[in-house]
Amino acid sequence: MNYNFDEIIDRKGTNSVKWDAVEDRWGRNDLIPMWVADMDFRTAPFVVEALRERLEHEVLGYTFACKEWADSIISWLKERHGWTIREEMLTFTPGIVRGLAFAIQCFTEKGDKVMVMPPVYHPFFLVSQKNEREVVYSPLILKDGQYHIDFDRFRKDVQGCKLLVLSNPHNPGGRVWTKEELSQIADICYDSGTLVISDEIHADLTLPPFKHSTFALISEKARMNSLVFMSPSKAFNMPGLASSYVIIENKEILHRFRTFMEASEFNEGHLFAYLSVAAAYSHGTEWLNQVIAYIKGNVDFTESYLKENIPAIKVIRPQASYLIFLDCRELGLAQNDLNQLFVEDAHLALNTGTTFGKEGEGFMRLNVACPRTILVQALEQLKEGKSNFFKRL
Incomplete structure (x- = not known):
């Protein structure tokens, strides 16, 4: 069976931390959320079916x-x-x-x-x-x-x-x-x-x-x-x-x-x-193999896009997971300014690097477990946002 990870699923209104907590955290709701470590893909269907089957017994x-x-x-x-x-x-x-x-x-x-x-x-x-x-x-x-x-x-x-x-x-x-x-x-x-x-x-x-x-x-x-x-x-x-x-x-x-x-x-x-x-x-072997391949493709795309369009942001290429730690230090920005670039200019919600300790100064964590079209949009917003940010300086 081929699973569709390109499908865009609206998660708003489900009490999703990743999507519905954005406004409380950033004070606005026009950001693409790429922070909390869960996927924007459907939960594996055999898991959902097992829960659905159990619910059919209504005790x-x-x-x-x-x-x-x-x-x-x-x-x-x-x-x-x-x-x-x-x-x-x-x-x-x-x-x-x-x-x-x-x-x-x-x-x-x-x-x-x-x-x-x-x-x-x-x-x-x-x-x-x-x-x-x-x-x-x-x-x-x-x-x-x-x-x-x-x-x-x-x-x-x-x-x-x-x-x-x-x-x-x-x-x-x-x-x-x-x-x-x-x-x-x-x-x-x-x-x-x-x-x-x-x-x-x-x-x-x-x-x-x-x-x-x-x-x-x-x-x-x-x-x-x-x-x-x-x-x-x-x-x-x-x-x-x-x-x-x-x-x-x-x-x-x-x-x-x-x-x-x-x-x-x-x-x-x-x-x-x-x-x-x-x-x-x-039941998860085939589903997992396919989602790993899709994630790897998103990692490859992110790395290539940034090298070509925003070379000052370096990818610490993950050997596991769908989380990419972005080394933004070549931009020469303090963490507050870096956060402003991502939020105010690029309209992206990521984890700031200092969340993970002071050693994360100058970094941002990006979650790429999402449909490719969303990732493309996010990276294009980052490219434009970075340009707009430095034009104002």
Whole structure:
């Protein structure tokens, strides 16, 4: 079956954060929203059909995890990532950010140190701060158009940290970490007594020819010292269902986390949480392959367009995900002026780079998971907006 990702779907009026929150955030509603990390494509049809079929039975009573939930995860991880797990390693979490918060509460105390590597997905440090943990920042290095880990600094910064929150693949840079890099992280964190939380929500959106490496498969040290969070929510465009899971191979860590989760029933999912995952993983291979190809085409188009029309804006080409971190530093603008260019002149709503830490100064994050015609319009508006902005200077 061929899926149509060129279809333009009106999402306004659906309480969509991406579309309906634009006016509250920017004070205007004439912007193309390319910020929140969900797709403007239809959610995978087999997921929608599974939910529709369940609704035909018009009793929405208490539910529990269907057998297909665990079976589909086990099968998907084996086929897609070469990871053989058992059902008892799985724990449901109502979203990965919530899962991160639960892990912070479970494995650390107030005042403990939690390390992140900015620029990075902002809930990593915001959730840590709001839970009164001390955030340690160990910045990445941008070199040759990709982010890299400064391991000399990493070794120093991680000392005394109870947790490392790892974005794997990286958001916003889209970097797919190599096995060698992940192995170094595993060794250093094991020796320093730092538990690794690996957020692998973008793993299934790894773009060819790159291959995602699951952290727990890197080495025995990685396997015994990690929690790996995953979800089909990004890959199959269903984040509103708040359904994710964590895999823990270390029995002691698993027991501690499972006990914490069960104490408040945090590990109990809602009616659609289990059905949607089972549907996505049981029927999703072809749909996912096609959406990845379409996203890759949008990335290629964006890179070519900017090189030809706005060469001062550089693409940090994502190796995974539909998010592109735009390096706008050659424009020579302060972040406020850069934001003004995108909003007031180009009429675009993007994530400002400093959302991801001060290391994001001079950057903007662009979501290209949209029909190509919308992307073309957005880039043309950016070209015209940039011209108009500098004419006024």
